[in-house]
Amino acid sequence: MTMTWEWRGTVRNEEINELHAEGFDHVPAADDWTERLSRLSLGWVTARDDEGLVGFVNVIWDGHVHAFIEDTLVAHRARRQGIGKRLVAVAEEQSRAAGCEWLHVDFDDHLKSFYFDACGFRPTSAGLMQLR
Ligand SMILES: CC(C)(COP(=O)(O)OP(=O)(O)OC[C@H]1O[C@@H](n2cnc3c(N)ncnc32)[C@H](O)[C@@H]1OP(=O)(O)O)[C@@H](O)C(=O)NCCC(=O)NCCS
Numbered sequence: 001m002t003m004t005w006e007w008r009g010t011v012r013n014e015e016i017n018e019l020h021a022e023g024f025d026h027v028p029a030a031d032d033w034t035e036r037l038s039r040l041s042l043g044w045v046t047a048r049d050d051e052g053l054v055g056f057v058n059v060i061w062d063g064h065v066h067a068f069i070e071d072t073l074v075a076h077r078a079r080r081q082g083i084g085k086r087l088v089a090v091a092e093e094q095s096r097a098a099g100c101e102w103l104h105v106d107f108d109d110h111l112k113s114f115y116f117d118a119c120g121f122r123p124t125s126a127g128l129m130q131l132r
Helices: 013-024 035-042 083-097 109-118
Strands: 004-006 043-050 054-063 066-074 102-104
Touching: 004 083, 013 035, 013 054, 013 066, 035 043, 043 083, 054 083, 066 083, 083 102, 083 109
Parallel strands: 066 102
Antiparallel strands: 004 043, 043 054, 054 066
């Protein structure tokens, strides 16, 4: 099966909403991703196979040297084939090429092996505050 990888590639709201709902186990929303991505993101990575979008990751940033990984998503049907790892690798390459010095991510404990061992992040102290 052919896989296509793109940085800042064209993506439809419906396909990200569907992948997001599958990945985070909720009812599909009607979010305007394309508007949000174009306005707030350094970029985003998409992975497509013959059936459509199977992988997505959003890279937001501070406009300077910090980039942040958000919403790393791989469709159930395509998991554990290295797609998530490659999505993050492309995000890393492109963030570096854009002049960023740091790539941040936060995640639940069960994904330590994915982000630390597979993707190459190192542990650090970080903080998080729930606002609502
Ligand atoms: C997390 C996610 C993106 C991983 O995508 P993936 O394409 O399946 O990951 P990869 O195939 O690149 O995994 C590489 C390695 O990371 C580790 N890994 C991947 N998923 C893992 C999981 N769910 N639990 C523990 N380790 C995992 C494994 O070591 C894996 O190698 P292996 O398959 O040889 O054992 C995918 O499971 C997903 O979309 N999850 C739901 C949404 C989510 O929680 N996203 C993260 C938000 S922070």
